[in-house]
Amino acid sequence: MTKHTLRLFSLLFVFAAAMSLISCATDSTEDSIKASKPVDVDLTISMQGAATRSAAPSVSGRAATVSRTSWDDPNAVPGEMMRHCFVVAVQNGKIAGVLVSDDYPEETNYAERLTLHINPGKTTIYSFANIRPAQIGIDPATAVGTAAPDFDRMTYGVAGNVNAASDFTDGIPMSGKLQTTITERTSHIDLEVIRMVAKMRLTLTNESAADFRVRSVTVSDITADARDNLMLMPDIIDDERTAPNLSAAATAANRTIKIGGDDGTTLLAGGKNSIETVFYLNESVARSTGCFILNVETDQQTVSHRVAMTDWNTIARNEYLRIPIRLNDYRISFDVEQFTAIGVLPTVRYDKDMLTATFASYGEFHLRPTVTRLSDGKVLTAGNEWSLTEWKVLSLMPEGEAGTCIYDRMPYLQPSSLTIEGFMGNRPGTALHQAFFHVTGLSYAIPYKVQIIRQ
Structure with a gap:
């Protein structure tokens, strides 16, 4: 083989290698451009007392879904569901999207579907129901591209000490958070919101030897209704439990519930009947004695019933507490x-x-x-x-x-x-x-x- 031939082969090899590098660079650039193109992600919001979790997308064909728990909430009653909702998506410390639903003709336990047009990447999605964007300082028309507020440290005023769901003027406020990574394959994400109040159901029976009338029940150490009394986001323990997330400004007071008007309601001796009352409370922490105290006022005496269960020294948002009280002599x-x-x-x-x-x-x-x-x-x-x-x-x-x-x-x-x-x-x-x-x-x-x- 001549020197000229060797040189020609060398030039051809260099040329082929250069073309290969150019081709690789072009493919990489095209993939990068493709990966950075915005994608449309359908969001649904459900009410569930589940924890905020970090979840990676799971891939099935070309679609990926970040799955949460079911939409079922068997303990919900009319007045406890969503009337309207909105979400805020945050990427790299900035608001990447704000979606606001219309007010629903009837309250619902899930919202479908809000479509988020967003770039792939690590994303935190904050979800809200029965809260208006303006109440937490968000203007949907101008928020995208601006620095995101620190929702995790934001406080919110909850007036949760009411006797009926209809007493919430714009529905029970709810919030939730999901951290995930959106890819070009992500097509659907399920979000959850958690009610910011607790519900308590008391069942009273009289095991003494004489009838008496119950006039009221008082629960100690309940967080007072006030501006900025709770943190906006829930404090998640695990998939089933939250812990009270009170603000530094929160104060506690007794919560009294009247039974049967001024005359009260009769409890027959020997447990022959029972009285049941249901009401709502702000999430709270027992302060003075390490446990909540239930005082039952009757026409004869005031009976103190100290909740003895060790896991009832806190009342967390979205908890449904059912407490039987047996009054004795x-x-x-x-x-x-x-x-x-x-x-x-x-x-x-x-x-x-x-x-x-x-x-x-x-x-x-x-x-x-x-x-x-x-x-x-x-x-x-x-x-x-x-x-x-x-x-x-x-x-x-x-x-x-x-x-x-x-x-x-x-x-x-x-x-x-x-x-x-x-x-x-x-x-x-x-x-x-x-x-x-x-x-x-x-x-x-x-x-x-x-x-x-x-x-």
């Missing part, structure tokens, strides 16, 4: 004994159905309960007419076993005497306990809280 009290130096006896305070005993010194102590029937004042006989069936620790501060917490010996139930016996240490702090009393003739155990404070 018994009062529980304690004699507090401490075997220590003269002049440093514990102080005792009763707050409805909780005992608070404050100790100023170390030493052995006993708690001796007494059960009294209110209707006739009879003190019931321990062991025959009542028993102390359970004693447990709810919280310790500082935490730890005996010798680390406030006790040198943990208080325990002494079965023979039906007393609680323990030994107080020298470390300041608090302990919260719960006792359960079974009274002959009652079908359930009466819960009672005991708070111990070591000064």
Whole structure:
């Protein structure tokens, strides 16, 4: 092969390689242009108490869908659904799209379909129902291309302490958030909104020996209706639960619900009938005693029913709480004994159905309960007419076993005497306990809280 021929082959090879590079560069550029072209994504919005989740698109042929939970909400009643909605799409810190629905002729549990014309890329979509864009500072006509507000830190005023769904003037406000990546294959995204209020259903029965009339029920520590009392976005725990997301400005107050007007409603003795009442509340956190207190006012007395379940020290948005309350005819009290130096006896305070005993010194102590029937004042006989069936620790501060917490010996139930016996240490702090009393003739155990404070 001659030198000329070799040179010709070399030139041809270089030319072919150059054409190949040009072709690759052209293909890459075309793919880049294609990937950056806007796509049309159909959005549907449903009401569901589900969590905000980060989801990657799933590909099926040429279409991808970011799926959420179903549209079913079996506990919804008229007045609790969507009257109108809008969405805000955010990319790279700027508003990439705003879609606003018309007001619906009738409320609906899902909205279809809003079409979003948007560039592919990482996207956060904020969804709202029964909230107007202007209420959170959005002007749909001018918002696209502007810096997105920090929706996650935005506050909103919710007036959720009402007795009926019809009391919400523009429907129950709802919000939600989805983070996803939109590609040229994405064609449909399901969004969810979460109601910004909770609903409570109380069922009251009377297991005492006498009829009485119930006039009202009061729930403690409920977030007051006020401007900017809640955060706009929900605080998601998992797919089923949210946590209260109160603003720093939120305040708490008692929430009282009238039963049957001024005269009240009769509850027959022996559980022969029941009263059911349903109402709405702002999401809330129990503050003073670590649990919500239900006070039931009757024509004879005010009965305190402290919600004992540990997961009911919070009420989160979109929760539906069903609480049975069985009113009885018994009062529980304690004699507090401490075997220590003269002049440093514990102080005792009763707050409805909780005992608070404050100790100023170390030493052995006993708690001796007494059960009294209110209707006739009879003190019931321990062991025959009542028993102390359970004693447990709810919280310790500082935490730890005996010798680390406030006790040198943990208080325990002494079965023979039906007393609680323990030994107080020298470390300041608090302990919260719960006792359960079974009274002959009652079908359930009466819960009672005991708070111990070591000064």
